[in-house]
Amino acid sequence: xxxxxxxxxxxxxxxxGPWPSFVTGLxxxxxxxDQMVDLMGQLEASYRNRKGYWKGGTVGVFGYGAGVIPRFTxxxxxxxxxxxxxxAEFHTLRVQPPAGMHYSTDLLRKMCDLWExxxxxxxxxxxxxxxxxxxxxxxxxxxxxxxxxxxxxxDLGGAGxxxxxxxxxxxxxxxxxxxxxxxxxxxxxxxxxxDDMHRPSLxxxxxxxFSGCGNDCVNAIQRSDMAIIGTWRDNIRVNNEYSRKYYAExxxxxxxNDVVARCPTKxxxxxxxxxxxxxxxxxxxxxxxQTSLVIDNKSCVRCVxxxxxxxxxxxxxxxxxxxxxxxxxxxxxxxASMGTVVVPFMKLETDEDFGxxxxxxxxxxxxxxxxxxxxxxxxxxxxxxxxxxFLEGMxxxxxxxxxxxxxxxxxxxxxxxxxxxxxxxxRKAAGT
Numbered sequence: 001x002x003x004x005x006x007x008x009x010x011x012x013x014x015x016x017g018p019w020p021s022f023v024t025g026l027x028x029x030x031x032x033x034d035q036m037v038d039l040m041g042q043l044e045a046s047y048r049n050r051k052g053y054w055k056g057g058t059v060g061v062f063g064y065g066a067g068v069i070p071r072f073t074x075x076x077x078x079x080x081x082x083x084x085x086x087x088a089e090f091h092t093l094r095v096q097p098p099a100g101m102h103y104s105t106d107l108l109r110k111m112c113d114l115w116e117x118x119x120x121x122x123x124x125x126x127x128x129x130x131x132x133x134x135x136x137x138x139x140x141x142x143x144x145x146x147x148x149x150x151x152x153x154x155d156l157g158g159a160g161x162x163x164x165x166x167x168x169x170x171x172x173x174x175x176x177x178x179x180x181x182x183x184x185x186x187x188x189x190x191x192x193x194x195d196d197m198h199r200p201s202l203x204x205x206x207x208x209x210f211s212g213c214g215n216d217c218v219n220a221i222q223r224s225d226m227a228i229i230g231t232w233r234d235n236i237r238v239n240n241e242y243s244r245k246y247y248a249e250x251x252x253x254x255x256x257n258d259v260v261a262r263c264p265t266k267x268x269x270x271x272x273x274x275x276x277x278x279x280x281x282x283x284x285x286x287x288x289x290q291t292s293l294v295i296d297n298k299s300c301v302r303c304v305x306x307x308x309x310x311x312x313x314x315x316x317x318x319x320x321x322x323x324x325x326x327x328x329x330x331x332x333x334x335x336a337s338m339g340t341v342v343v344p345f346m347k348l349e350t351d352e353d354f355g356x357x358x359x360x361x362x363x364x365x366x367x368x369x370x371x372x373x374x375x376x377x378x379x380x381x382x383x384x385x386x387x388x389x390f391l392e393g394m395x396x397x398x399x400x401x402x403x404x405x406x407x408x409x410x411x412x413x414x415x416x417x418x419x420x421x422x423x424x425x426x427r428k429a430a431g432t
Contacts, residue, residue, distance in 0.1 A: 204372065231321065
């Protein structure tokens with residue numbers, strides 16, 4: 001029998017709208033957990049007083065320097081005793097998810113049973129870095145909970161100033177737009193650098209994320225320091241059966257409004273079939289016996305919008321791989337930023353290809369560790385030292401697609417141009 005529920009008028013108000021409320025879930029768990037009863041009491045106090053009452057501390061498991069987020073209450077009486085003692089400790093275990101977020105129902109049931117035994121029963125799938133968040137554990141239960149999770153095959157994720165847990169989209173398992181093996185890429189990179197996750201030693205956090213196409217279903221471009229985004233470098237492939245089916249169902253109005261008008265580079269045209277003169281860089285999809293859709297692949301930026309709308313009628317090309325972007329993050333010193341392309345295309349098919357990805361990831365981590373300031377993300381480091389310096393330090397080639405904006409200074413030094421031309425000729429002659 002659990003203790004009596006505290007009065008929570010402010011939390012009750014959050015259940016009054018037409019949408020599902022997290023409060024309903026907390027109340028359901030509170031039927032069997034004194035810890036959740038007191039958690040709701042403290043949360044009500046936070047809403048009432050407009051103040052958070054959690055502080056950090058030191059809680060961990062043997063052999064690990066990260067993965068557990070300590071939470072101790074600061075809401076105490078005049079004698080220093082917690083007002084809600086059963087929620088005085090409410091630690092979170094960050095656990096690495098399977099690549100692509102693949103679970104069996106049996107595994108999910110085991111996780112739920114484990115957390116009802118050792119914790120509050122409150123689990124979040126998933127955090128911004130992909131962690132399974134086992135929320136609400138007392139200090140004495142942290143090690144036993146981890147031991148059972150470890151026996152199930154799971155490891156702690158990242159926390160603090162180190163490499164964070166990674167995540168990948170479901171990719172090729174369910175999506176025809178996948179351009180590389182996202183799950184393998186995640187495992188190759190993360191498994192090779194686990195020490196930086198479990199024993200944080202970086203200036204600040206560092207996140208990898210893996211999306212199989214430009215839809216970026218795991219928010220890699222906006223939310224990760226190194227984003228691996230699937231793309232292709234040849235022409236969009238066409239399935240005329242599906243493109244005709246789309247046109248028959250939606251007609252010209254939807255085609256113009258939803259596809260042609262929304263192409264960011266105006267690379268798509270509607271052409272009478274008799275007038276089509278397809279070049280080597282054009283993809284031609286039949287819409288009916290008189291009309292075709294022509295895509296200029298030289299102008300295409302692989303945003304995949306047309307592939308999303310004409311699903312199955314337009315598909316990624318055969319020469320697939322990934323673009324590597326650096327510097328995405330949320331608001332910090334320079335505000336929210338999206339990743340900048342540093343490698344326009346990298347094949348990810350063979351063992352050698354994945355080896356190059358591992359080397360690049362390790363090189364970026366090392367460069368970040370040596371050159372970033374304390375509490376500085378990769379994007380802020382690049383902003384401070386300049387993209388050219390970062391590319392030079394990483395040994396990456398400069399590409400025109402990396403230009404963010406035209407320079408403000410119209411004057412250009414030309415005194416070493418002849419020397420640079422000779423060097424370029426020598427590299428070309430040597431085949432490098």
